[in-house]
Structure formats: C-alpha cells, structure tokens
Amino acid sequence: MSSELENCVYIDNQENLDSFVQSLTNQNQYIALDTEFERRTTFFPKPALLQLHISQETYLIDTLLVQDLDALFKALAGKHIIMHACREDLEVFRMLSTNRLNHFSDTQLAASLLGYESQISYQNLVEKVIEKKLDKNETCSDWLQRPLSSNQIHYAVDDVLYLEAVFHKLMAALDKKQRLHWFHEEMHLLHSLVDNPDEDDYFFKFKGLGRLNSKQLSIAYDLIVWRDQQARQKNIPRGFIIKDKGLLQLIKASDHKVTKQLYALEDVPNGFIRKHESFLDEVFTQQSDSIKKQSAMERVAWHEPEAAKQLKKHLKKDRDKLSIDLNIGPEVLLSNRMMSSLFECIYFHKSYSEADLSKILLPWRYQLFKDSLDKFF
Numbered sequence: 001m002s003s004e005l006e007n008c009v010y011i012d013n014q015e016n017l018d019s020f021v022q023s024l025t026n027q028n029q030y031i032a033l034d035t036e037f038e039r040r041t042t043f044f045p046k047p048a049l050l051q052l053h054i055s056q057e058t059y060l061i062d063t064l065l066v067q068d069l070d071a072l073f074k075a076l077a078g079k080h081i082i083m084h085a086c087r088e089d090l091e092v093f094r095m096l097s098t099n100r101l102n103h104f105s106d107t108q109l110a111a112s113l114l115g116y117e118s119q120i121s122y123q124n125l126v127e128k129v130i131e132k133k134l135d136k137n138e139t140c141s142d143w144l145q146r147p148l149s150s151n152q153i154h155y156a157v158d159d160v161l162y163l164e165a166v167f168h169k170l171m172a173a174l175d176k177k178q179r180l181h182w183f184h185e186e187m188h189l190l191h192s193l194v195d196n197p198d199e200d201d202y203f204f205k206f207k208g209l210g211r212l213n214s215k216q217l218s219i220a221y222d223l224i225v226w227r228d229q230q231a232r233q234k235n236i237p238r239g240f241i242i243k244d245k246g247l248l249q250l251i252k253a254s255d256h257k258v259t260k261q262l263y264a265l266e267d268v269p270n271g272f273i274r275k276h277e278s279f280l281d282e283v284f285t286q287q288s289d290s291i292k293k294q295s296a297m298e299r300v301a302w303h304e305p306e307a308a309k310q311l312k313k314h315l316k317k318d319r320d321k322l323s324i325d326l327n328i329g330p331e332v333l334l335s336n337r338m339m340s341s342l343f344e345c346i347y348f349h350k351s352y353s354e355a356d357l358s359k360i361l362l363p364w365r366y367q368l369f370k371d372s373l374d375k376f377f
Helices: 014-026 070-076 089-095 107-112 124-129 151-162 163-176 180-195 202-207 213-235 246-250 270-275 277-285 290-302 305-326 336-348 356-361 364-376
Strands: 006-009 028-038 046-054 057-062 080-083 104-106
Touching: 006 014, 006 151, 006 180, 014 057, 014 070, 028 089, 028 151, 028 163, 046 151, 057 151, 080 163, 089 151, 089 180, 104 107, 107 124, 107 163, 124 163, 151 163, 163 180, 163 305, 180 277, 180 364, 202 213, 202 290, 213 246, 213 277, 213 290, 270 277, 305 336, 336 364, 356 364
Parallel strands: 006 057, 028 080, 080 104
Antiparallel strands: 028 046, 046 057
C-alpha cells in the first residue's frame, strides 16, 4: 500500500463522522476539498463521496452511508477551503447541507490569471505546477458502486492530496505578479453567483430563441420554465422530459395547437404530446404573464445596435494585445459572455456609470479596459 493510502481514513458511519468533526477545531486552517457525484440520470447531482485532505491525512466520507453532514459543513465554514473547478462541487454542497462555506479558493481560476488555459484540469495543473503525474483513468468512473475499487480510492485521494501545495504556489505567483487582488475579486463574484443562482438561467442558454417571434418567445418561456420545474420535481434530466431540439420544434409549430401536424414533428415524441395535450393547448392559446417573464423576454429579444458591434471590435483588438502583454488567455481577460453583459448594461439599460461597468467587469478588469471604454463614452 502506498504511503498516501496509509494516511487515508474512510468514514462510512455517523459516529466516526461526528468524531472527525470534533477533531476539525484543532486542524490546519487550510482544507483541500473535492466531491465525486453522478448526474447522468438525475436533474440534481447525486453525491457519492467527499474527499478532504488536512495536513498529512486524507478523509473519504461516504455520502451514500452518512447523510447528516450539517455539523461537518458548519465546521468547514470556519476554514479556508481549497478546491479545483469548484462550481459544480458547490452545487452538490447545497444539497448536502444548509450551511455554506464562507471562505473558499479555486485553483483553476487562480491558474487562469497566471496564463494557464482557462479550463485546465486538476491533473494537468498538478503536473505543470509541482511536476507530479496523476492517473486519469477513473475520471468517468461509477462512484455510486460499492465497494469502491482500490483504483477509485487512490484516484479520490489524489484529487485532494496536492491541492494545498498547488494553491500556495499559485498564490505566490499571483502575489509576485501583483495579481492577488484580481483573484480575490473573482472569488468574491463566484461566491455571490453560487449563493444567488438565477432561476431563469436555462432560458437564456436555450439555443434558437433569437429566431422566434414574440408569441413563440412567450410560449418558449412558459415551456422552458415548466420543463425545468418538472425535471426538478422528478429529479430527472431535462432531456428525459423532452430534448431541446424537440422543444424548439414544438415552439415553432405552436400555431397549430395540438393537431396531427404536431404529431408529425420529427423530434417530439408522440407520447409526450398525448401525455401533455391539455397543458400544451393551454400554453399555446393563453400564455402566462409576469414582470419577470416580460423582463426575460425583452432581454432575449433585444439586439445589439451597430454601436455595440463597433465597440466589440475595438475591445477585442485591445483584449488580444493585452492577452499577449499579460500572458493571459483572451477569454479570461474579457469573455464573449462578459462583453454581452457589458453591452446589455450600456445599450439596453442605458447605464454608463463606472460603478455598473465595474460590477460587470470587476474593478481589476475595468481598470484594464477603462481607456478603451472611455474612447466610446
């Protein structure tokens, strides 16, 4: 057995977890944390394992067998938690406990501010920063199976074993380049996004809305929100109810109501139409109305004016130059999604204030692009 596994503690009952939580008060302030989960057949991720590395020991908590984790997360709230690509992990933690992590850092985000690829994997980052090559074979493993294999346990331990070492090296590099405050601002934003998820988020991600007329867009909102509610209630993926492609076909054919023409749609299962016939008739003939819906529809229907296209061209040119000068990826410096939010603020909401633009870009990024924006406003 490797030395890493010798220092691994597997926790599969409440009594042992309670003892571990008691010991956390005397532990290192820094805790590396990761989770393994499955969501191929569910809407919400199904937690399978929590991995924590503290000083020289790794703890694997079996969340299939130990489910009262409130005390654990209450204890973790007082620690500095280190994770990698943590947004999905934070979503899982919301399911495990009502207690929230107060102070966490993301090594993927830190690495992106130092010129590493924006979505760098944990394994690749470990190899580049501390020259340790990790096994990737269990990445798509079935983490709900029991017992876990020795390879799975080894992989789970590796996922947190080197996080703290990588984190400290990244923080030192950011400090040397005077970018540490950039990282803190990014983490503060991530914290707020996780605490306040947008319930309409998938509506704005749905592809093809820009080609719909106003009635179709209204129907689209009702159907997309309804499908999300159904998926949440049944805890199944959205596509198990009806796939995006089929939903878009249904929206475009909504003028036909529930007729034979709907049954002829290639990507809409006949069983779906039969099951929801009365609901579809209601949505097609009388759409809901609310301030929230109207606001969402206005955002989607709005098109960037010519001035926005000129500003985008200008910003991209400056971004590409800064990317070379700072050795940071263009999408990290100013992503297309961030530019869209910026143009929406300026041209749709008619707000040009430094406070509003800084809120979107974050102060560090706003200072980099301030001169570029000043040329237009």
